[in-house]
Amino acid sequence: MMKVLRSIFFVLVILMAVPFLLMHFGPSGVATTSKVVLHALVGYGGEEPSENKIRQQLTVAEGFQLNLYVTGLGKIRFMHVTEAGDVLVSRPRSGEVLIIKAGDGASPKAVKVLLNELTRPHGLDYVDGWLYIAESNAVGRVAFDVASGEVSGDYERLVTGLGDKGNHWTKTLRAGSDGWLYLSSGSTCNVCEEKDTQRATIMRFKPDGSQLSVYASGLRNSVGMDWAPWSNELFATDNGRDLLGDDFPPCELNHIVEGGFYGWPYLNAGTPDPDYGDKLPDDLPANKVPAHEFNAHNAPLGIRFLKYNQQAAYKRTALVALHGSWNRSVPDGYKVVALHWQPDGTIIERDFVTGFLQNENLLGRPVDVVEAQDGSIYISDDYSGSIYRVTSAEGGSSSLTLANADKQTLANNEDVLVGYDDEQRESLVKQGAQLYQQFNCTGCHQGSLELVALTERYSVDSLMNFFSAPTPPMPAFPLNAEQREALSVYLFNQELREMK
Template identity: 60%
Template sequence: MLKRLFLTILVLAGLLIFTPLLLVQFGPAGWGTTSKLLVNMVFGYGDTLNASAVKQQLKVADGFQVSLYAKDLGKIRFLKVTDAGDLLVSRPNTGDVLLLEQDRNSDGVPDGQRILLGGLTRPHGLDIADGWLYVAESDGLGKIHFNSATGTVTGEYQRIVSGLGDKGNHWTKTVRASVDGWLYLSSGSTCNVCEEDDPQRASIMRLRSDGSELSVYASGLRNSVGFDWAPWDNSLYATDNGRDLLGDDIPPCELNKIDAGGFYGWPYVNASAADPDFGELNPAVAAKNIAPSYEFRAHNAPLGIRFLRHSGVAGFERTALVALHGSWNRSVPDGYKVVSLHWLADGRIVERDFLSGFLQGENLLGRPVDVAETRDGSIYISDDYSGSIYRVSAGDEKGIGLSATVLTASEAPEKESGLAVYSKEQRGSLFARGEIVFRGNACVACHSESPDDKSMAAPLVGLERRYSVKELSDFFTAPTPPMPVFPLSAEDREALAVYLLVRP
């Protein structure tokens, strides 16, 4: 209580002293948002969003719908979905990890919530591997036995790494378990720009599951809060926040492809440009800089990143979602949204808005932090400003299943279906087999075959404008709920796709 009172007095005094300076630096537009962020840092979180505001003010990418999944959760940060579909949420300020029970009754909100672990030191990153829940605290890393089926922990919480530096700026730690058997752990810098005394700061480290063999894996990463592996080649990518106080538009924030032993520039190089304050201090090290794979706009503050592995929406096959926390030091605020990064065949990465609308003029609604994906393709996004979690799923307000990703002819461009590769005989054979698969799995119980039949929510019309044979075949491996996953062979999935695309 005394600590909160002291911080309140300190911030109020600071506002009185620095308001004129902030107004000069940011202008009226920037100051409005900046002042809200300062108050948010002291008093907890901003205004709570309601379900209606989410529907009316947030905009999600075509083919998806968004809803408010949970609210009033406080200063939430990172997420982890369990094998049972429950959602774990870290809360550094209260030192605990929440468990939100899966929405099994389909009312759009968690079936319940409870504190899974408490008494932690600013917990942030979470991951589950081999029956263990790993928690990255600001000064160490711990683990405890976790039963995903029951959503419970057993035994004692074990600190496997202690003594990590957490003074100064960027104290959060993020942990992820990799398929290579190692744990990866990120740690931000102590400052805006400086030469660190502690080599573990401004780095991504690697260690064994028992805490042994801890070493710096990559360095020169000012604040890589989020990282994930691309599912097509297992390359490790990490977001990184660029330094402040160089103006509105420099330096860019970064997405880096992380290699063992790689150096990524900070504090000597920003992206590919020498830092104006530190660029000449260590030219030998600066020369080792690895340029980013992609540059975000300056001060957008990219945090959590998640490669989509279960999306049934066309165009999101080689895609990562990135939470942009938003700027605090631009004259015109920027960021405050979730973007999708698309890896194109020619190697380029293209950014598109995925979930936006959190900043509307001077009205700040939220600040996205992390992204998690479930096996059914649902996407959860945490917001530490309003204390909310949003659920994004494939479909529109009414559609379910296959119809959720179908656009009308006026909305969707014609696309190559892939049917041209089949001879007339092959197409006929696949059509016949596909019809057997369709009838044999009772698809008509949920899907109408007629566009005039309004009795069902998922008419199978217009698929040829949205899917190719391959895309529709892939969709059957992870369909949009409530459509179940049918145990179809690759041949049956191909035949069913052909049948649905060529039938009258």
């Protein structure tokens, strides 16, 4: 009976949502947008990613390789990696924290429930033998043994009475080196003046739960926090408000300081809000503008400064998970980006893992990023219930691999060029060869793993899409659609010839 009722409710939500989506986003954006809206409202999720989907859609930055670490985890969110290499991950909708026991590196040994019966747990951190958990209305802790991966004793709530009504009920928790624990609490609404002074803030408290106070305010929904290892400055992502068009306001990365005010709801990245800009109180501190602006509605969530990666280009770098838009006519985000701090303090944003959304093919929505002491990077996805693992690639090239030992290597897709007759294929191959020489592709790709097993990872269309917006440091060459098709056909043809 309950399954029938859930199905009826699901259908009703879709029927109510479609007119709104058509009115605001047009037919072209409805398919992806409706999936994301349903994901946010009722927990609707996508299928577990297949090997073919991963190989076709995901691209990782040069010098790294990516594999599917584990899937089938449900609506997972934030993570913590222990010194033993185990990954802890929260599952708010089921009130659980999972532990994913480290295995041989490429795949885990086991997955089990570590804690349950919690109230929408989200943020996690570990301090002096205690695992701290930010529930939607409280913060608690339990004794945790890193070596065994086991908890002991009773779970104790230290901070209670936190507001969790309305929007943005998740709480994120991070331990600072200054002896304080920092706690974010998002706003109840898209835009409003909050009655609860703890909402739309970052707070902090002592490890025993005492001295809880607001540390910074005017933060609509700062989900991710981390400290720059070279300066110990705190940075936090923040989601900008909705319903002001496709491209405004930007989402933000803010440098968080004690007593800082960051604008919401009165200002959006320094620009007065159309609804509340004339209501700015006189007694607030001066607004602090973002340290970096993300594209509007990209929804930056987890942020992690890399500490253990040995690649020189990533020495002063943070990775940020962009959950992806639900309210743009053309969906955007759905990737992990690298923020590179320059000597003058400016920040350059580059793609790190892309392809979670290609056309209407929604593979996942990145949520959090963590780094293990061996330099492994883990990315959680609450849409498909998956965790991806990124490691340095041998030889400095990028590649995709599949982790599970029982998975078989994909057969080469020898039919990738089946739609072309001999004359079309010959013409495109000739044109593609000329382009390959013209842009000196051999200079960077001689012997590169990026040009291995293309038929396993791409179709002509998906490779053409990649050439439209390649992963840095590969430049975006001025190629029209015909040239991108020719280059794709040429590369596939070369690989198929070598296979024979």
